[in-house]
Each structure stands twice: as C-alpha cells, then as structure tokens.
Amino acid sequence: PDSKVWRLYEVLLYRYVQRQSQLEVADQLGLSIRHLGRLETQAIQVLAERLRPALRPRPGDGGESTAAEEAGSLLTEELAWLSQSTPAETADSAAILRAVVDLVQPVATRHNVTIELAPCPPLMPLAVHPVALRQILLSLFGAAIRAAPGQRISITVTARPAEVEVRVRADRPAQPVADKSIAESLDMARRLAATFNGALAIDSSSEAQEAILTLPASGQVPVLAIDDNENTLQLFQRYATNTRYRLLPATSLAGALEVAREASPRIIVLDVMMPDIDGWEVLGRLRQHPLTGHVPIVVCTILAEEELALSLGAAGFVRKPVSREAFLSALDQACPVAPAAR
Structure with missing residues (x-):
C-alpha cells in the first residue's frame, strides 16, 4: 500500500481505535510528538473528506426534516462512547479548567464580560473523560457569558471528599437576554455531567444567576x-x-x-x-x-x-x-x- 496513506491509517488505528497515548504511538512509529500531532490532524482531515459524500443528504430524501433526530442520535452515540471509556481515563480538572477559561476569553471580551477565576485548591482526578470535562465547562462558561453581557462572572472551585464543585456566578443584566443557545448549552452541559453521575443546578432566584456543577472525584x-x-x-x-x-x-x-x-x-x-x-x-x-x-x-x-x-x-x-x-x-x-x- 501507499506508504503515506498507510502511515495515516496507523495513526488513526493506534490513537483512536486502540486508544494509545501520543507518547506510546510516537515511540512505536519513531516520530516526535509534534510530528505525530501534525499527522493526526492530517489523518482526521482525510477521513472527514472521505466520509463527507456518504453523509451528504440527497435531494428529496427528507434530510432536512430529520436533521434534529440525527443530531440527537449522534449525541447519544457520543455520550455512550465517552461513558464506556471512563474506567481508563481520568481528568486533570485544575489544568483543564484553566485551559477552558483561557479558551473562552475572546468570547468574553466580545461580550464585554469580565471572568474572575478564584485560586483553585488541590484537586483529585475526576471520574470524567477529559473530552467530556472540557465540553461541560465550555458549554457552561459559554452560556454564562452569553447570558450576562457587560457583567462580571466569578468561578470558584471547591474540593469535597468524593466530588468537585464548580460554582459559576454571573451578575444579572438590566435586560434579560433572549438567546435559545443559552438553554441549549446548559442542557448539553447537564446531559454530559449526568453521563458521569454529575449534576448541574441553576439558581436564578437571587440578584445574580448561579450555576452549580458537581462532578465525582476519582482516586487513582x-x-x-x-x-x-x-x-x-x-x-x-x-x-x-x-x-x-x-x-x-x-x-x-x-x-x-x-x-x-x-x-x-x-x-x-x-x-x-x-x-x-x-x-x-x-x-x-x-x-x-x-x-x-x-x-x-x-x-x-x-x-x-x-x-x-x-x-x-x-x-x-x-x-x-x-x-x-x-x-x-x-x-x-x-x-x-x-x-x-x-
């Protein structure tokens, strides 16, 4: 077979089917971590291009009417995959939290929102797949930013014996924000958290809007x-x-x-x-x-x-x-x- 294509196949096989770490695959293939990262990106792009024709709806096949159902089915499949991979994965919650705050900072700036992240205490690893944890926090922080334009958002983390609590508090804007994506993002965060026996509670009774996320800790x-x-x-x-x-x-x-x-x-x-x-x-x-x-x-x-x-x-x-x-x-x-x- 073509050596370049075969190398991309090996990268996909070892990283995403056998779930080996980057270090293991790099050692096995004799590559640097940086080179392996470039090959991963290229392999995913090639795979996406090959799949696109098969996934494009045909005229008159009712694709538009079933778009929501297909999205729901895909989400269910993704949640199942993440849940099944939990036993072998833990999440460095403190590092991921800081990375997600940095990631949403441009969005916060666009909405004139100030994010205040309180010092994070030492945390146990979480019994949550790292991919799921990032998306939970992205959905939660993104919803908070869009719901409080021009306001201040404070994020505090509390370590408990068997769980970690992330509390997101946002000042209430003068005028309520009509944006259905806020509810969709919160629903996504709630469903992802529930997949790993976590929970997301929303408290809008006070002058501020508050979301309380709890996720189970995973002692190694x-x-x-x-x-x-x-x-x-x-x-x-x-x-x-x-x-x-x-x-x-x-x-x-x-x-x-x-x-x-x-x-x-x-x-x-x-x-x-x-x-x-x-x-x-x-x-x-x-x-x-x-x-x-x-x-x-x-x-x-x-x-x-x-x-x-x-x-x-x-x-x-x-x-x-x-x-x-x-x-x-x-x-x-x-x-x-x-x-x-x-």
Missing part, C-alpha cells in the same frame, strides 16, 4: 508491579499514564513488601520469570503475607501457564508481550469500577 488505584526488568516497569508506567491507575514499581520481593507497607496497593502485577527468586514462590508468599494476602494478583509472564497461575490463587493472567489495552483490561477486571464511578 495504586498498582504494585513486580518485575526484575526495569524496561518492563517503565512500559507499564507509560501504560498507566492518564488512567485511573498509579503504578508502583518493585524489582524484588523485599522491595515489593516495602512498597505494600507504605502504599497499600489494590492490585499486584507479578512476573514469575525472575533470576533471583522463583516467581511462583513469590506468588504463594504474597498470597500468605498479611500485607498482600487480600490483594488481587495479576500474573504477567511470557509463559503459557494461565491455568497454573489461577490455580495458585492469581486473580488474573496476561501473556507477555502485553499491549496497553490488554494490560488495562486485566487491571479493570481485578478492580472493577463501581457503578457510581462510571
């Missing part, structure tokens, strides 16, 4: 990985980047028990092919140790011994070489996401 799951190969541990570390998992590496049993004592892992990933100690023995000792006996263990090895691993008490098994998708899937099975976190 500590994962103890035991492997004598530091390159493998670094690979697992990259796999865990931007997920709900926090990798804790160890190259020996003694080191693993020390990590377990300090960090209380909720999953253990164990290689059974280690030079200084029999990994199967390590599995047995971990199953009996008071620090780790209750922790599910995923055996990750080049050996084809899944039945043996499970019979010795392992909760899961993955065969090396392991892909990011398989690695994260094994972790998800060992530590399922509670329904409230989805």
